[in-house]
Amino acid sequence: MADPAAERWLNIVRLEKVDMTFGRVQALSQIDFHVGRNEIVGLLGDNGAGKSTLIKIVSGVLRPTAGKVWVRDREVDLHAYSVRRAHDLRIETVHQGQTLGEKQPLWRNLFVGRQIVGRLGFIDVAREKQIADQLLQEAIGFRGQGITAESTVRDLSGGERQGIAIARAMHFQADLIVLDEPTTALAVNEVRKVLAFIEGVKAGGRAGIYIEHNLAHAHEVADRLVILDRGRVVDQFGKGEVSLPELTRRMIALHEGETRAGS
Amino acid sequence: MPGRESRRISLLRVEGLPISFVLLALVAVFMLAAPEVFLSYRIYMSFLVSVPPLLVVAVALTLVIAAGEIDLSFPSVIALSGWILAYGIHELHSPWLALLLALVAGAVVGFVNGVLVARVGIPSIIATLATQFLWGGLTTVFSKGLSYSISEVEELRMWKLLVGRIGPFPVQALWALAIAVALWFVLNRRRFGEHLLFIGDNARVADVVGVNVAREKTRMFVLMGVMSAFASVLLTLENQNFFNTQGSGYLLEVMAAVFIGGTSVFGGLASVIGTVVGSFIIGMVEAGLVATGLEGFWVRAVVGVVFLAAVIGHLVIEKADSGGALLRRMRGRLGLGPRRPPRQHRRTTRGEEQ
Secondary structure: OOOHHHHOOOEEEEEEEEEEEEOOEEEEEEEEEEEEOOOEEEEEOOOOOOHHHHHHHHOOOOOOOEEEEEEOOEEOOOOOOOHHHHHHOOEEEEOOOOOOOOOOEHHHHHHOOOOOEOOOOEEOHHHHHHHHHHHHHHHOOOOOOOOOOOOEHHHOOHHHHHHHHHHHHHHOOOOEEEEEOOOOOOOHHHHHHHHHHHHHHHHOOOEEEEEOOOHHHHHHHOOEEEEEEOOEEEEEEEOOOOOHHHHHHHHHHHHHHHHHHHO | OOOHHHHOOOHHHOOOHHHHHHHHHHHHHHHHHOHHHHOOHHHHHHHHHHHHHHHHHHHHHHHHHHOOOOOOOHHHHHHHHHHHHHHHHHHHOOHHHHHHHHHHHHHHHHHHHHHHHHHHOOOHHHHHHHHHHHHHHHHHHHHOOOOEEOHHHHHOHHHHHHHOEEOOEEHHHHHHHHHHHHHHHHHHHEHHHHHHHHHHHOHHHHHHOOOOHHHHHHHHHHHHHHHHHHHHHHHHHHHOEEOOOOOOOHHHHHHHHHHHOOOOOOOOOOOHHHHHHHHHHHHHHHHHHHHOOOOOOHHHHHHHHHHHHHHHHHHHHHHHHHHHHHHHHHHHHHOOOOOOOOOOOOOOOOHHHO
8 A cells, every 4th residue: 555646535435326125125315424544434323324334335245236336536336346356455344243253263363355365275273373362461461360262152142243354354464343332231431441542543544434322432432423314414513513512402303303294 | 289180181081082992892792793794894884885974964963963053854855855855966957056955944944943933032942843843744745755776876977976986995984073173163272162062052142242143043944955965865865865864864863863972961061072983883783783683673772772871971971070070179178289379468548548
């Protein structure tokens, strides 16, 4: 990425008029969305608003039914776009819920999808384990807790799992880190760690998309808040443009509007 | 003390070790019960003839089950490829071409299974049940239900290379061993194998970490088909005969070998070494029981008992493992064991002052 031309971009990712339908369900319609360089975008919205669908398009898991996607201001060929391609473009995602193979050791989980292989295509297990141990001890702070590269995921707590998933994203030096509800089901001190990590993303000159139900957390860390409702972008606020009570009122109003429309 | 606890290696976790003790115990029992048979090397040489076809299929099926799928069609491949081999040798007079065609047939069957499961989306138990009927039926049609004697193969270089003898030692045992070693590396040291483990563990996770689930599953079924075909080649050449139903006895035995070996019924965990040992246990019980003077009728019942005991044993070991983790956490909570690091200083800067 030392190519100077490649460095002259404004937005790490941009979506234009993106539609996504599952059968007869319109999950996203006419979405315009972008994340600037070194910007943390908080994505808010009720369940089913389309937040996870949107980030799955960004991370290459889903292919949109219509629309265009740019990465670093270059249009992406959506037919060739995939998780692997997103990784190559240095977009890392920590998905909601399970993102680790429960029965697999941590070293496999950290490297699956981009294993370190030798010339003959065999996985360099010793090296993967060594790097994994280093990550566990230094980056994640599992020092002294008896967790090693050989530990299995199902022996870990929810917070520890999230730590692994985030460490995986960190290790691969992403320019954009996507976090889908990373703090759900975490204890308070673990939530603090995740928020500190997001601040670290910002401080490191990178960009992030952060999906969160907890408005206070989103309000605290995001540079810009984007609100989705039933597959559409309905509102955007820059940092400081809206107070937390105001934001809360707005979200409750949206939610009530939705229940009224539904009944 | 970082990691001290986890570095204590549990012997039970060494791949294939617990089940190897079961095999040794079984040999010991048979030695006591029928010393005249089991203290002579001959019986072991005969195992090295009868076990390889079973072992080759079982090791390949281990990878399929690791990925959370199943293949029920291999008995038909054992029949179909055997017929192709016999026909090719007999009618085309070209043993190498016959061998190649037999293996290609296995690949085709596997590819069809792969497409049905991974692209069309039919559960593998249903798809491969259907193809087992299809290919088995076609084999009967092609062979008109007749068996084929190919006793002339004993003169062929191919025969000597695949199922010949080095002194009393059957060459097919070496082929089976080589395949087991190769597939151990495929499962544990190749991207493909790791992808299969993640697919079996949780296909959704495999998808989001960038595994091409459909492609890997298709490749896996092709591998399974080719290995079934190779097993068929070993069997047909050894017997110097093809018969229509030569695959049907293998279905349950192969699956038993895999599960006795400790591969998880739920996918995501698999042991190639365990399967190798499991194959010998299965291969040995029959000969052993007959030698000890028990009626042959007992064979299946005893296999059932060994099977159940092994699966329960694996479950117990697995539980003990996660119990260890629980213990670790409890010790951590109570301040007995490895402790959490001292609390970090409270962060002073927050987002408020921007």
